[in-house]
Amino acid sequence: MNFLQSLKMAVTSIYSNKGRSFLTMLGVIIGVAAVIAATGFALGSTSSITDSIESLGANKLSVNILDRNSNRDIDYEDFKAFTDENADLISMMAPTVNGTSTVKYQTTISEAVNVIGTSPDYAEINDMHVQDGRYILELDMEYRQKIAVIGTAVANEFFGRTDPIGETIKLDGTPFTIVGVLEQKDGGQDGGEDDVIIIPVTTAQRVYKSATIRTFTVLVSESENVAKTQALIEDFLFETYLSEDAYRVFNSAQILDTLEDITGTMALILGGIAVISLLVGGIGIMNIMLVSVTERTREIGIRKAIGARKSSILSQFMIEALVITGLGGLIGIVIGVGAIFLVISNFVPPVIDPMWMVLSFGFSLLIGLLFGIFPAYKAANLNPIEALRYE
Amino acid sequence: MTGLVDINNMKKTYVMGSNMVRALDGVDLNIKHGEYISIVGPSGSGKSTLMNMIGCLDAPDSGSYMLDGVDVSDMNDKELAEIRSEKIGFVFQGFNLLPRLTALENVELPLIYRGYSHKKRREMALEALDRVGLGDRVHHKPTELSGGQMQRVAVARALAGNPPVLLADEPTGNLDTNTGKEILAMLEKIHDQGNTIILITHDKELAGQAKRRIEIRDGRIIHDEEVRK
Numbered sequence: 001m002n003f004l005q006s007l008k009m010a011v012t013s014i015y016s017n018k019g020r021s022f023l024t025m026l027g028v029i030i031g032v033a034a035v036i037a038a039t040g041f042a043l044g045s046t047s048s049i050t051d052s053i054e055s056l057g058a059n060k061l062s063v064n065i066l067d068r069n070s071n072r073d074i075d076y077e078d079f080k081a082f083t084d085e086n087a088d089l090i091s092m093m094a095p096t097v098n099g100t101s102t103v104k105y106q107t108t109i110s111e112a113v114n115v116i117g118t119s120p121d122y123a124e125i126n127d128m129h130v131q132d133g134r135y136i137l138e139l140d141m142e143y144r145q146k147i148a149v150i151g152t153a154v155a156n157e158f159f160g161r162t163d164p165i166g167e168t169i170k171l172d173g174t175p176f177t178i179v180g181v182l183e184q185k186d187g188g189q190d191g192g193e194d195d196v197i198i199i200p201v202t203t204a205q206r207v208y209k210s211a212t213i214r215t216f217t218v219l220v221s222e223s224e225n226v227a228k229t230q231a232l233i234e235d236f237l238f239e240t241y242l243s244e245d246a247y248r249v250f251n252s253a254q255i256l257d258t259l260e261d262i263t264g265t266m267a268l269i270l271g272g273i274a275v276i277s278l279l280v281g282g283i284g285i286m287n288i289m290l291v292s293v294t295e296r297t298r299e300i301g302i303r304k305a306i307g308a309r310k311s312s313i314l315s316q317f318m319i320e321a322l323v324i325t326g327l328g329g330l331i332g333i334v335i336g337v338g339a340i341f342l343v344i345s346n347f348v349p350p351v352i353d354p355m356w357m358v359l360s361f362g363f364s365l366l367i368g369l370l371f372g373i374f375p376a377y378k379a380a381n382l383n384p385i386e387a388l389r390y391e
Numbered sequence: 392m393t394g395l396v397d398i399n400n401m402k403k404t405y406v407m408g409s410n411m412v413r414a415l416d417g418v419d420l421n422i423k424h425g426e427y428i429s430i431v432g433p434s435g436s437g438k439s440t441l442m443n444m445i446g447c448l449d450a451p452d453s454g455s456y457m458l459d460g461v462d463v464s465d466m467n468d469k470e471l472a473e474i475r476s477e478k479i480g481f482v483f484q485g486f487n488l489l490p491r492l493t494a495l496e497n498v499e500l501p502l503i504y505r506g507y508s509h510k511k512r513r514e515m516a517l518e519a520l521d522r523v524g525l526g527d528r529v530h531h532k533p534t535e536l537s538g539g540q541m542q543r544v545a546v547a548r549a550l551a552g553n554p555p556v557l558l559a560d561e562p563t564g565n566l567d568t569n570t571g572k573e574i575l576a577m578l579e580k581i582h583d584q585g586n587t588i589i590l591i592t593h594d595k596e597l598a599g600q601a602k603r604r605i606e607i608r609d610g611r612i613i614h615d616e617e618v619r620k
Contacts (some may be wrong), residue, residue, distance in 0.1 A: 005503050012491060012492075013491070016491045298487070299489055301487075302487045302488075302489065303500070303504075304448075304472065304475075305446070305448060305475065305481050305487075306475070306476070306480075306481060306500060306501040306504065306548065306549075307472060307473070307475045307476025307477075307479075307501050307504040307505065308472065308476075308504045309468075309469055309472040309473070309504070310468055310469065310472070311469075312504060384448050385443055385448050385449055388483070388487070
């Protein structure tokens, strides 16, 4: 008896028990769909984080000040003095102080607008240029000027079609003069990258009363000097804080490495969950197959009496288990992919990895093989005389 | 005619709880090609065991069995399955058709296990169904057929591969008198066409339909006679 015959018999038998076959498949369907959807989510979020890190560029160093109790602080001027000293290595430097303010212009009020306190280099480092007016200048830093550069979303909200440059807006009651409007970055949406007000960091420190700058971004001029510059910055910070725990200096490669570690761990956890859920599905399959073998004892007896070999019965039941798990795997993949595009795509970009599809499909077949073999073996070894007598 | 079934001093003992049951206690039996023979005996006489032996469903404890020139007494499971596929056609009391399959598919089943091609199977199965007069019902499922028709399908299934031995175990047991007679008439016809038929029954009258009658009791053959009509 050839494979195609066994396959046909298996399909006939599965089809004539549609309801039960579907319930049997359900374990595999849910397991595979969960794997596909979960890996889709993991890969999607990883790719969006990776993209944003890679957009930082390989030459970028990110300095985080963690120390909260120390009375030793590094101000913009201190860090500026350091970068000027090492101008051969460091091409740009921008501090950031993040805050939110209630913004008022005449009668228009907007709450919780994102305000960034930074330096002139921020424009270059983050590729945020002005389309109109000017950016923050070194002079503004020195004199703690109350000037602001606004994103297009802010410009649209407060000024519509009139020219905002030269107008005065109030951030938490403090008047700022608008000197520039940024180029549009992501469609001018509310809450997006264009919904932002940029002011000098020195002014921000005063307005927000946050004396400490927690973040500096440093651009290294040559990529081969990244490690050297990183060490230099660490030395400089150590001199100030006298503790290695008070600061962190990252380069994008390190962040990507960390991210890869996290992704690897995530994949392992997902894989573990998948294995467990599919094993549970497999036990369900074995259960139903054993019932099915008992129910079909007489059929097995008839088949044996008219010439079926052990191997024919064995392969018939094995193929039945494989078709159930294979079909369940395929349905699970379809549902998982559907979930990625319909649900998960709302949160992260949809990413489909064919490797996970092949892997989970292969694993569901393996489950069919593992849990089908015992019932099939039982069926194949039934004594035909007793099987024929079975009522 | 050469010997088809050649059984010598066959013994078989079953253990039923703490009792040893001598189902066959030294049976000698010769059946030639083209014979129509009945094996009759009350229940517990050993006739079912003898049928299982002839049908290669079971192996004897001792004694020899040559079937169609092949020694089957020492065969393993796999070889016995092949012998059943090639040499034996079973007709059971309870029809034993597979309910999910059509008449045609049921008749094709033994040919599938012989490894025949789809086309060859279909031809042979249709021919067998024609022989039993069911050429117009090939696509019906067993539930859509009467008892007599189901038994005809079962006979067609047994005949389809042209096995040398047709073993019929109480073939009329589940049928009313008239339908039973139709089936017997059909077996008679099939015998006239040259097939060897072994009829197993507890009914002496039924056994008289065959050309030769063997009576078995307590695992031994006690009568072996030609039937005169």
